[in-house]
Amino acid sequence: DSLNALLAAIRELDTARHELAYGTDGAVVKIIDFAQRETLGFTSRAPRWAAAFKYPPEQRETLLKEITIQVGRTGVLTPVAELAPVFVSGTTVSRATLHNQEEIERKDIRLGDTVVVEKAGEIIPSIVKVVTEKRQPNAEPYHLPAVLNHQCPSCHGPIEQQSGFVAWRCTNFECPAQAVTRITHFAQRKGLDLDGLGESVAIKLVETGLASSPLELFTLTLDDLANLLLDPAKSSDGLTVSKERRFGEKRAETLLTSLKRAKEEMPLHRWLFAMGISQIGESGARELARLHKKLSDLEGSQIVSDLADLPDFEELQKSKRKKENHPRLQEYQIDDNLGPVAAQNIRSFFSSEAGQTVLQRLNDLGINPKSDNFAPDPSSTEGLPLAGKTFVVTGSLSAPRPEFKKIIEAHGGKVSGSISAKTDYLLAGEGGGSKRTKAESLQVPILNEEDLQELLGEA
Ligand SMILES: [Zn+2]
Structure with a gap:
């Protein structure tokens, strides 16, 4: 009957659709008779005389050869499955994102596994599940930080998982994978306020290799900056050619002046914020600057260490009385803008190899920002x-x-x-x-x- 004919037509289309020049994920069934359409009418959202049929996505088995880690522009580490190439829904798939460690654990994905791949929405390859019957007996559970030895694959800086987030992140201020984001953050108004250095200029500086980290900005010359090509000469119609656009001498001079100001005058709290250490916002940076005279004092700081080691801060937060009676908090009168997690981040950054490199570079550049609100002793x-x-x-x-x-x-x-x-x-x-x-x-x-x-x- 007509329903069977309809289903047959849908099945037929399922075979034929793979030969089409464009991707498809379903079929739409419509009533042809306009009079019947009239009778059926509309619901508030859609006509009653048409319905969509979604084909289940095509699934294929393949081998998970390796898991590589991509470092995103904000430092997020994303595991990516490297697959034995397999033809799925019209294209060859050899990579699929695994999103994060939690997702890997949820699906219990291990190196060397046979996995089932499909294309979500017929576009993005994803791993549906593991064929556990085909697992090698020696396959171990995958743990991202352990595999990476707790280091960023791009810069070997420290990595961490912020509380409340599933992603692991590289926290190194000098990570080349994060160069554009880090330079833009460094230069913003609340940071070191570097004139004329927005994201688009940061992109060009990184692309041309003139700067791959914020501190490299301090080695730029007037020539480097003035000649920085922002837009090449272009021709859209083959007849006229637009002029190329360079950063120019005037803007270069202004930027160099603000770099000099950052180096010589910007107070410690602005630098601490500009360095983008995780959990250190503007207020936390000010509180750190109240407790330290200069940047180099943060390395091995007793106050930071004391705060990082507070055993029961969560409990202290709940009870005002306890907090007031806590000897260390009372001594320094540290406010809520600076908690143990921020202190732990500061400590792990300054004691890491990456942090040591930053301190060395600052020292070489003659930069040691001073606090303008130093008042550690509340008395x-x-x-x-x-x-x-x-x-x-x-x-x-x-x-x-x-x-x-x-x-x-x-x-x-x-x-x-x-x-x-x-x-x-x-x-x-x-x-x-x-x-x-x-x-x-x-x-x-x-x-x-x-x-x-x-x-x-x-x-
Ligand atoms: Zn890194």
Whole structure:
């Protein structure tokens, strides 16, 4: 009958579709009679007179020869299956992403396994499962960090798995696989604020081999930069040719000036943020800079080590009383912006081979950034008008926010990035909507600039 004929037609198409010049993954069945279509009408989303049939994807067995690791531009390590080439859904497949260690464990994929491959959505090759009956008796479970000996395959820097994430990442500031991302982060306004060095220029610097890590920027010459080719001369119609575009002398001079400023004047906290060590944001970097006089002091820092080794920080976080009574936290009065995980990252970076190379390079370049908010002993702020007070700054004020941070810190106060019940004051300019709302709900007093002056006794 007609239903059987319909199914036969779908099956016939399943064979024929592999000869088509384009990929297909299903068939659409439609009612031909327009009068019947009229009667059936539409649901809110689709017509009732048409339905899609999805073919199950074609699956093939092949051998998993090796697992290679790709280092992404943000340092994420992605395991990739290298397969004995196999023809699936119209093309030869020899590689498939394994996503991450968790996925490998979930499917229990081991080197030398026979695996079933398909193309998801008929496009992206993926490994469906292992044919365990064909497994070699000596096949061992695969563990990415162990196979890599806890080192990035691109730069041998330390790798880590951030809590809450499945991916392993290379944390080395100088990793060449991450050059563009690292240089862009280094140069951004909140970092070392290098004029004219955005992502597109970073890409060209890396492509041309002029810089493969942030610190190599300091060896660039005026000539190197001025001649950096941004766009080659192009012809779209074969008649006219557009002019090539180079970085140019003027922009080169500006960039060199800001590199000089970064080298000689940028304070420690800006450098620490620019180095992109995982879990070190702007506020954490400031807190580190409050506790250290210069960058080289972070290597082997006792404070960092003490914090990294705090045994029961999670517990301490839960209990305000315990936290206040903890001798180390009390001694340094370390705020919530700098926790043990960040401290562990700092410690493992500076003690790693990659970290040692960075310190050596900085030393060779004559760079050792100094703290501009060094105040490790909270008792030294005693007697200052804002001693022991925590501020959050928001909205647009009469001067840039960092200026107000400086003023607050110079008077013994601390500046934090986010509002909590422990915040003493919100300094708010025009706008600053969400922080203002939060401050109101937590009954944190909101100050304007005049109120701050009054607190400082300067009104
Ligand atoms: Zn690396």
